[in-house]
Amino acid sequence: MERALYAEDPKFATALEGSGLRTYTRRRVYQAVAGFLVGIGLLMAGMVAQLIWISVAGFLVMLACAVLAVTGWRKAPRPGAQRGGPVGGLGRRQVRQRRTMMDRIEQRWQRRRDEQGR
Structure with a gap:
């Protein structure tokens, strides 16, 4: 919001x-x-x-x-700095780490679905 x-x-x-x-x-x-x-x-x-x-x-x-x-x-906070950051207060590095972690989880999920479908 x-x-x-x-x-x-x-x-x-x-x-x-x-x-x-x-x-x-x-x-x-x-x-x-x-x-x-x-x-x-x-x-x-x-x-x-x-x-x-x-x-x-x-x-x-x-x-x-x-x-x-x-x-x-x-x-x-520094004057003029935007409060919060890009995603709910996370810094740019944390967002990148979270994204890569989610990507890995999604890849594992896809692998499991593919292995079960065989």
């Missing part, structure tokens, strides 16, 4: 699509950066107060936020 909408009215489909995923991942990266800064603050506060557990907590917060930022950045 989505492909039909794109074929019929691509401008309208693009307007409906919006940039929800891009906005979500951008917000997630910003939150991770803010959390990283809080982690630095906790690390420094623990060092000043000489409380190791606060420093360790700050380090763990920094580590978690760094992981969130990197994974969020990698998942963010």
